[in-house]
Amino acid sequence: MVKFKNQISKVQILTLFTIPLIPHYFISSNVHTDDLPVLFFLILFLLNFYFNKKFKLFYKELIPLVMFILYIAIQNYSLNGEIFSSDFFRYLFYLAVFLTILNIHETIKFDNFYFYLFIFVTSFSIGCYFLELNFGSDSYDYWKIGFNRNEWGFTTGRINGLQAGGPNAFGGLIACLGVYCISHLSDIKRNIVIILGVIGCFFTYSRASLIVLVVFSFLFLLYIKNYYSFVILLISLIFTSFFGLTDRFSSELETEGIEDRVQMQQATLTNINERKPIENLFGYGFGNYGVVRNSVQNIDDFDQSLRPTGPHNSFLFIVLNYGFVGLFLFLNIFLSPLLSFLKNIKKNILSPRYLFLGCFVALSFTGDFIQNHSISVLFFLTLFITVSSLNEK
Secondary structure, three states, X not given: OHHHHHHHHHHXXXXXXXXXXXXXXXXXXXXXXXXXXXXXXXXXHHHHHHHOOOOOOOHHHHHHXXXXXXXXXXXXXXXXXXXXXXXXXXXXXXXXXXXXXXXOOOOOOOHHHHHHHHHHHHHHHHHHHHHOOEEEEOOOOOOEEEEEEOOOOOOOXXXXXXXXXXXXXXXXXXHHHHHHHHHHOOHHHHHHHHHHHHHHHHOOOOHHHHHHHHHHHHHHHHHOOOHHHHHHHHHHHHHHHHHOHHHHHHOHHHHOHHHHHHHHHHHHHHHHHHOOHHHHHHOOOOOOEEEEOOEEEEHHHOOXXXXXXXXXXXXXXXXXXXXXXXXXXXXXXXXXHHHHHHHOHHHHOOOHXXXXXXXXXXXXXXXXXXXXXXXXXXXXXXXXHHHXXXXXX
Protein backbone atom coordinates (compact mmCIF):
# COMPACT_ATOMS: atom_id res chain seq x y z
CA MET A 1 0.00 0.00 0.00
CA VAL A 2 2.85 2.41 0.85
CA LYS A 3 4.40 1.71 -2.55
CA PHE A 4 1.06 2.41 -4.25
CA LYS A 5 0.63 5.70 -2.38
CA ASN A 6 4.12 6.81 -3.32
CA GLN A 7 3.45 5.93 -6.93
CA ILE A 8 0.48 8.32 -6.82
CA SER A 9 2.75 10.96 -5.30
CA LYS A 10 5.38 10.38 -7.97
CA VAL A 11 2.82 10.82 -10.77
CA GLN A 12 1.60 13.98 -9.02
CA ILE A 13 5.09 15.47 -9.07
CA LEU A 14 5.64 14.37 -12.66
CA THR A 15 2.44 16.22 -13.54
CA LEU A 16 3.98 19.46 -12.23
CA PHE A 17 6.89 19.10 -14.64
CA THR A 18 4.45 19.04 -17.56
CA ILE A 19 2.99 22.45 -16.68
CA PRO A 20 5.75 24.43 -18.51
CA LEU A 21 5.04 22.31 -21.60
CA ILE A 22 1.28 22.83 -22.01
CA PRO A 23 0.33 25.82 -24.22
CA HIS A 24 -2.47 28.14 -23.21
CA TYR A 25 -5.46 27.33 -25.45
CA PHE A 26 -9.16 27.84 -24.79
CA ILE A 27 -11.22 24.75 -23.98
CA SER A 28 -14.13 26.78 -22.65
CA SER A 29 -14.59 30.28 -21.28
CA ASN A 30 -13.30 29.20 -17.86
CA VAL A 31 -10.96 26.30 -18.70
CA HIS A 32 -7.72 26.28 -20.69
CA THR A 33 -5.40 23.49 -21.73
CA ASP A 34 -2.75 24.52 -19.19
CA ASP A 35 -5.33 24.06 -16.42
CA LEU A 36 -5.51 20.33 -17.13
CA PRO A 37 -2.23 19.33 -15.37
CA VAL A 38 -3.38 21.29 -12.32
CA LEU A 39 -6.77 19.57 -12.29
CA PHE A 40 -5.09 16.17 -12.76
CA PHE A 41 -2.73 16.91 -9.88
CA LEU A 42 -5.63 17.87 -7.60
CA ILE A 43 -7.53 14.68 -8.46
CA LEU A 44 -4.46 12.63 -7.56
CA PHE A 45 -4.04 14.72 -4.42
CA LEU A 46 -7.54 13.75 -3.27
CA LEU A 47 -6.82 10.09 -4.06
CA ASN A 48 -3.60 10.30 -2.10
CA PHE A 49 -5.44 11.88 0.82
CA TYR A 50 -8.09 9.13 0.70
CA PHE A 51 -5.66 6.18 0.57
CA ASN A 52 -3.08 7.64 2.94
CA LYS A 53 -4.54 7.06 6.41
CA LYS A 54 -1.45 8.68 7.94
CA PHE A 55 -1.81 11.87 5.93
CA LYS A 56 -0.52 14.71 8.13
CA LEU A 57 -1.10 18.45 7.89
CA PHE A 58 2.33 19.55 9.19
CA TYR A 59 0.92 22.71 10.75
CA LYS A 60 4.28 24.19 11.71
CA GLU A 61 5.72 23.95 8.20
CA LEU A 62 2.54 25.24 6.55
CA ILE A 63 2.00 28.30 8.75
CA PRO A 64 4.04 30.80 6.64
CA LEU A 65 2.31 29.81 3.38
CA VAL A 66 -1.14 29.72 5.01
CA MET A 67 -0.58 33.19 6.50
CA PHE A 68 0.27 34.59 3.07
CA ILE A 69 -2.81 32.95 1.50
CA LEU A 70 -5.08 34.33 4.23
CA TYR A 71 -3.55 37.77 3.79
CA ILE A 72 -4.18 37.95 0.04
CA ALA A 73 -7.75 36.67 0.57
CA ILE A 74 -8.50 39.32 3.23
CA GLN A 75 -6.83 42.05 1.17
CA ASN A 76 -8.75 41.09 -1.97
CA TYR A 77 -12.03 41.14 -0.05
CA SER A 78 -11.19 44.53 1.44
CA LEU A 79 -10.25 46.11 -1.91
CA ASN A 80 -12.37 44.24 -4.45
CA GLY A 81 -15.22 42.82 -2.40
CA GLU A 82 -14.24 39.23 -3.22
CA ILE A 83 -12.26 36.64 -1.29
CA PHE A 84 -11.08 34.71 -4.31
CA SER A 85 -8.58 35.81 -6.93
CA SER A 86 -6.47 33.86 -9.39
CA ASP A 87 -3.43 34.42 -7.15
CA PHE A 88 -5.38 33.02 -4.19
CA PHE A 89 -6.13 29.84 -6.11
CA ARG A 90 -2.54 29.54 -7.34
CA TYR A 91 -1.12 29.65 -3.82
CA LEU A 92 -3.84 27.33 -2.59
CA PHE A 93 -2.62 24.94 -5.27
CA TYR A 94 0.95 25.36 -3.97
CA LEU A 95 -0.37 24.45 -0.53
CA ALA A 96 -1.59 21.13 -1.97
CA VAL A 97 1.83 20.63 -3.58
CA PHE A 98 3.56 21.34 -0.27
CA LEU A 99 1.32 18.88 1.59
CA THR A 100 2.06 16.22 -1.01
CA ILE A 101 5.81 16.65 -0.64
CA LEU A 102 5.64 16.61 3.16
CA ASN A 103 3.60 13.38 3.14
CA ILE A 104 5.95 11.36 0.93
CA HIS A 105 7.29 8.83 3.41
CA GLU A 106 9.71 7.01 1.14
CA THR A 107 12.52 8.72 -0.71
CA ILE A 108 11.51 9.50 -4.28
CA LYS A 109 14.26 10.86 -6.50
CA PHE A 110 13.08 13.82 -8.55
CA ASP A 111 16.42 14.66 -10.17
CA ASN A 112 15.62 12.80 -13.39
CA PHE A 113 12.48 14.92 -13.83
CA TYR A 114 14.65 18.06 -13.93
CA PHE A 115 17.06 16.43 -16.38
CA TYR A 116 14.43 15.15 -18.84
CA LEU A 117 12.60 18.46 -18.83
CA PHE A 118 15.92 20.22 -19.46
CA ILE A 119 16.73 17.95 -22.42
CA PHE A 120 13.31 18.60 -23.92
CA VAL A 121 13.30 22.41 -23.58
CA THR A 122 16.87 22.86 -24.84
CA SER A 123 16.29 20.50 -27.78
CA PHE A 124 13.10 22.42 -28.55
CA SER A 125 14.97 25.73 -28.49
CA ILE A 126 17.87 24.58 -30.68
CA GLY A 127 15.68 22.64 -33.11
CA CYS A 128 13.17 25.47 -33.57
CA TYR A 129 15.97 27.96 -34.15
CA PHE A 130 17.81 26.08 -36.89
CA LEU A 131 14.64 24.82 -38.57
CA GLU A 132 12.80 28.13 -37.99
CA LEU A 133 9.80 26.23 -36.66
CA ASN A 134 6.87 27.89 -34.96
CA PHE A 135 3.54 26.39 -33.91
CA GLY A 136 1.42 29.52 -33.97
CA SER A 137 0.24 31.72 -31.11
CA ASP A 138 -1.67 30.53 -28.07
CA SER A 139 -4.78 32.22 -26.65
CA TYR A 140 -2.70 35.11 -25.32
CA ASP A 141 -2.02 35.91 -29.00
CA TYR A 142 1.31 37.59 -28.34
CA TRP A 143 4.36 35.35 -28.83
CA LYS A 144 4.49 32.46 -31.26
CA ILE A 145 5.41 29.07 -29.82
CA GLY A 146 8.90 28.38 -31.14
CA PHE A 147 10.58 30.65 -33.68
CA ASN A 148 9.74 34.38 -33.65
CA ARG A 149 11.20 36.32 -36.56
CA ASN A 150 12.68 39.76 -35.95
CA GLU A 151 14.60 42.52 -37.72
CA TRP A 152 17.56 42.80 -35.38
CA GLY A 153 20.06 42.17 -38.17
CA PHE A 154 22.40 39.91 -36.22
CA THR A 155 19.80 37.11 -35.91
CA THR A 156 16.74 36.04 -37.86
CA GLY A 157 14.68 35.41 -34.73
CA ARG A 158 14.43 34.24 -31.13
CA ILE A 159 12.77 31.25 -29.49
CA ASN A 160 9.76 31.25 -27.19
CA GLY A 161 8.71 28.23 -25.17
CA LEU A 162 5.42 26.37 -25.11
CA GLN A 163 4.05 28.29 -22.14
CA ALA A 164 3.25 31.92 -21.37
CA GLY A 165 5.90 34.51 -20.62
CA GLY A 166 7.82 34.90 -23.85
CA PRO A 167 11.49 34.15 -24.66
CA ASN A 168 12.81 35.70 -21.43
CA ALA A 169 10.73 33.34 -19.30
CA PHE A 170 11.73 30.40 -21.51
CA GLY A 171 15.39 31.37 -21.20
CA GLY A 172 14.98 31.61 -17.43
CA LEU A 173 13.50 28.11 -17.31
CA ILE A 174 16.46 26.73 -19.29
CA ALA A 175 18.95 28.58 -17.07
CA CYS A 176 17.50 27.28 -13.78
CA LEU A 177 17.19 23.71 -15.04
CA GLY A 178 20.69 23.90 -16.49
CA VAL A 179 22.26 25.05 -13.22
CA TYR A 180 20.41 22.28 -11.37
CA CYS A 181 21.64 19.58 -13.77
CA ILE A 182 25.22 20.89 -13.97
CA SER A 183 25.52 20.72 -10.19
CA HIS A 184 23.94 17.26 -9.99
CA LEU A 185 25.31 15.16 -12.88
CA SER A 186 28.59 13.38 -13.48
CA ASP A 187 31.22 14.87 -15.80
CA ILE A 188 30.09 13.41 -19.16
CA LYS A 189 26.42 14.34 -18.72
CA ARG A 190 27.44 17.63 -17.14
CA ASN A 191 29.38 18.64 -20.25
CA ILE A 192 26.40 17.76 -22.46
CA VAL A 193 24.19 19.89 -20.22
CA ILE A 194 26.62 22.81 -20.46
CA ILE A 195 26.62 22.69 -24.26
CA LEU A 196 22.86 22.29 -24.63
CA GLY A 197 22.13 24.78 -21.85
CA VAL A 198 24.30 27.61 -23.18
CA ILE A 199 23.16 27.19 -26.79
CA GLY A 200 19.49 26.56 -25.96
CA CYS A 201 19.37 29.49 -23.56
CA PHE A 202 21.19 31.77 -25.99
CA PHE A 203 18.68 31.17 -28.79
CA THR A 204 15.98 32.69 -26.61
CA TYR A 205 18.20 35.80 -26.70
CA SER A 206 17.40 36.44 -23.05
CA ARG A 207 20.45 38.28 -21.76
CA ALA A 208 19.64 37.98 -18.07
CA SER A 209 19.04 34.22 -18.37
CA LEU A 210 22.31 33.63 -20.20
CA ILE A 211 24.25 35.74 -17.69
CA VAL A 212 22.75 33.86 -14.73
CA LEU A 213 23.38 30.46 -16.36
CA VAL A 214 26.99 31.27 -17.20
CA VAL A 215 27.84 32.99 -13.90
CA PHE A 216 26.29 30.28 -11.69
CA SER A 217 27.89 27.52 -13.80
CA PHE A 218 31.26 29.28 -13.79
CA LEU A 219 31.28 29.72 -10.01
CA PHE A 220 30.20 26.14 -9.42
CA LEU A 221 32.85 24.68 -11.77
CA LEU A 222 35.48 26.95 -10.23
CA TYR A 223 34.46 25.86 -6.73
CA ILE A 224 34.76 22.15 -7.55
CA LYS A 225 37.90 22.84 -9.67
CA ASN A 226 36.50 21.19 -12.78
CA TYR A 227 38.57 23.04 -15.36
CA TYR A 228 37.74 20.70 -18.24
CA SER A 229 34.04 21.51 -17.97
CA PHE A 230 35.00 25.16 -17.63
CA VAL A 231 36.70 24.95 -21.04
CA ILE A 232 33.52 23.34 -22.46
CA LEU A 233 31.59 26.32 -21.11
CA LEU A 234 33.93 28.76 -22.86
CA ILE A 235 33.77 26.83 -26.15
CA SER A 236 29.96 26.87 -25.98
CA LEU A 237 30.01 30.65 -25.52
CA ILE A 238 32.41 31.04 -28.44
CA PHE A 239 29.98 29.02 -30.58
CA THR A 240 27.14 31.40 -29.73
CA SER A 241 29.29 34.35 -30.83
CA PHE A 242 28.69 33.23 -34.42
CA PHE A 243 24.98 33.90 -33.89
CA GLY A 244 25.20 37.42 -32.47
CA LEU A 245 26.34 37.07 -28.85
CA THR A 246 28.27 40.36 -28.87
CA ASP A 247 25.56 42.23 -30.76
CA ARG A 248 22.87 41.03 -28.38
CA PHE A 249 24.67 42.67 -25.46
CA SER A 250 25.77 45.82 -27.29
CA SER A 251 22.99 46.65 -29.78
CA GLU A 252 20.57 48.61 -27.62
CA LEU A 253 19.55 50.44 -30.81
CA GLU A 254 17.66 47.32 -31.84
CA THR A 255 16.29 46.07 -28.54
CA GLU A 256 16.14 48.85 -25.93
CA GLY A 257 15.37 46.03 -23.50
CA ILE A 258 17.53 47.23 -20.64
CA GLU A 259 16.19 50.77 -20.93
CA ASP A 260 12.61 49.45 -20.78
CA ARG A 261 13.32 47.53 -17.58
CA VAL A 262 15.07 50.47 -15.96
CA GLN A 263 12.09 52.69 -16.82
CA MET A 264 9.61 50.18 -15.41
CA GLN A 265 11.49 49.69 -12.16
CA GLN A 266 12.21 53.38 -11.67
CA ALA A 267 8.55 54.22 -12.31
CA THR A 268 7.49 51.56 -9.80
CA LEU A 269 9.90 52.82 -7.16
CA THR A 270 8.67 56.38 -7.73
CA ASN A 271 5.07 55.23 -7.40
CA ILE A 272 5.83 53.35 -4.18
CA ASN A 273 7.64 56.41 -2.81
CA GLU A 274 4.72 58.73 -3.59
CA ARG A 275 1.68 56.65 -2.66
CA LYS A 276 -0.18 56.79 0.65
CA PRO A 277 1.28 55.00 3.71
CA ILE A 278 -1.69 52.62 3.85
CA GLU A 279 -1.12 51.70 0.17
CA ASN A 280 2.52 51.03 0.92
CA LEU A 281 1.55 48.79 3.81
CA PHE A 282 -1.15 46.79 2.03
CA GLY A 283 -0.69 47.46 -1.70
CA TYR A 284 -3.13 48.03 -4.55
CA GLY A 285 -4.40 44.47 -4.66
CA PHE A 286 -3.87 41.72 -7.19
CA GLY A 287 -4.58 42.63 -10.82
CA ASN A 288 -5.56 46.24 -10.11
CA TYR A 289 -2.41 48.05 -11.24
CA GLY A 290 0.03 47.52 -14.11
CA VAL A 291 3.18 48.98 -15.63
CA VAL A 292 3.90 50.14 -19.17
CA ARG A 293 7.37 51.63 -19.52
CA ASN A 294 7.44 54.69 -17.21
CA SER A 295 3.72 54.59 -16.39
CA VAL A 296 2.24 52.89 -13.32
CA GLN A 297 -1.53 53.14 -13.04
CA ASN A 298 -4.82 51.33 -12.72
CA ILE A 299 -5.21 48.61 -15.36
CA ASP A 300 -8.48 50.15 -16.57
CA ASP A 301 -6.79 53.50 -17.24
CA PHE A 302 -4.39 52.12 -19.87
CA ASP A 303 -5.25 52.36 -23.53
CA GLN A 304 -6.68 49.04 -24.74
CA SER A 305 -3.93 48.78 -27.36
CA LEU A 306 -1.29 48.58 -24.61
CA ARG A 307 -0.28 45.44 -22.71
CA PRO A 308 0.32 46.26 -19.02
CA THR A 309 2.76 43.98 -17.20
CA GLY A 310 4.57 43.98 -13.90
CA PRO A 311 7.67 46.10 -13.26
CA HIS A 312 9.99 43.26 -14.37
CA ASN A 313 11.06 42.74 -10.79
CA SER A 314 9.10 40.12 -8.87
CA PHE A 315 9.68 41.68 -5.46
CA LEU A 316 8.64 45.17 -6.56
CA PHE A 317 5.59 43.50 -8.10
CA ILE A 318 4.70 42.00 -4.71
CA VAL A 319 5.09 45.39 -3.02
CA LEU A 320 2.93 46.96 -5.74
CA ASN A 321 0.17 44.35 -5.30
CA TYR A 322 0.41 43.39 -1.63
CA GLY A 323 2.44 46.13 0.03
CA PHE A 324 5.31 45.71 2.46
CA VAL A 325 3.14 43.60 4.76
CA GLY A 326 2.56 41.19 1.88
CA LEU A 327 6.26 41.19 1.00
CA PHE A 328 7.16 40.37 4.62
CA LEU A 329 4.68 37.47 4.71
CA PHE A 330 5.88 36.23 1.32
CA LEU A 331 9.55 36.30 2.32
CA ASN A 332 8.67 34.51 5.56
CA ILE A 333 7.86 31.43 3.43
CA PHE A 334 11.58 31.21 2.64
CA LEU A 335 12.93 31.85 6.13
CA SER A 336 13.44 28.21 7.14
CA PRO A 337 15.43 27.09 4.05
CA LEU A 338 17.39 30.37 4.07
CA LEU A 339 18.49 29.87 7.68
CA SER A 340 19.38 26.27 6.91
CA PHE A 341 21.43 27.41 3.92
CA LEU A 342 23.37 29.96 5.97
CA LYS A 343 23.91 27.47 8.80
CA ASN A 344 25.91 25.12 6.57
CA ILE A 345 26.79 27.34 3.64
CA LYS A 346 29.92 25.43 2.55
CA LYS A 347 27.90 22.28 1.91
CA ASN A 348 24.69 23.90 0.70
CA ILE A 349 26.41 26.11 -1.85
CA LEU A 350 26.90 22.97 -3.97
CA SER A 351 23.32 21.76 -3.53
CA PRO A 352 21.38 21.54 -6.84
CA ARG A 353 18.21 22.66 -5.05
CA TYR A 354 19.75 25.77 -3.50
CA LEU A 355 21.47 26.63 -6.78
CA PHE A 356 18.15 26.30 -8.61
CA LEU A 357 16.44 28.55 -6.04
CA GLY A 358 19.29 31.07 -6.15
CA CYS A 359 19.21 31.15 -9.95
CA PHE A 360 15.45 31.75 -9.94
CA VAL A 361 15.67 34.50 -7.31
CA ALA A 362 18.45 36.23 -9.27
CA LEU A 363 16.28 36.21 -12.40
CA SER A 364 13.33 37.53 -10.40
CA PHE A 365 15.17 40.84 -10.01
CA THR A 366 15.10 41.25 -13.82
CA GLY A 367 11.61 39.93 -14.60
CA ASP A 368 8.24 38.94 -13.16
CA PHE A 369 9.35 35.31 -12.84
CA ILE A 370 7.63 34.55 -9.53
CA GLN A 371 4.35 35.83 -10.99
CA ASN A 372 4.75 33.61 -14.08
CA HIS A 373 3.23 30.48 -12.58
CA SER A 374 3.87 28.33 -15.63
CA ILE A 375 7.54 28.28 -14.61
CA SER A 376 7.44 29.36 -10.95
CA VAL A 377 5.65 26.10 -10.12
CA LEU A 378 9.09 24.44 -10.35
CA PHE A 379 10.54 27.11 -8.08
CA PHE A 380 7.98 26.42 -5.36
CA LEU A 381 8.24 22.67 -5.88
CA THR A 382 12.03 22.86 -5.38
CA LEU A 383 11.51 25.03 -2.30
CA PHE A 384 9.04 22.54 -0.80
CA ILE A 385 11.34 19.59 -1.49
CA THR A 386 14.13 21.52 0.26
CA VAL A 387 11.96 22.24 3.30
CA SER A 388 10.82 18.60 3.42
CA SER A 389 14.44 17.39 3.33
CA LEU A 390 15.18 19.62 6.35
CA ASN A 391 12.45 17.81 8.32
CA GLU A 392 14.06 14.45 7.59
CA LYS A 393 17.34 15.43 9.22
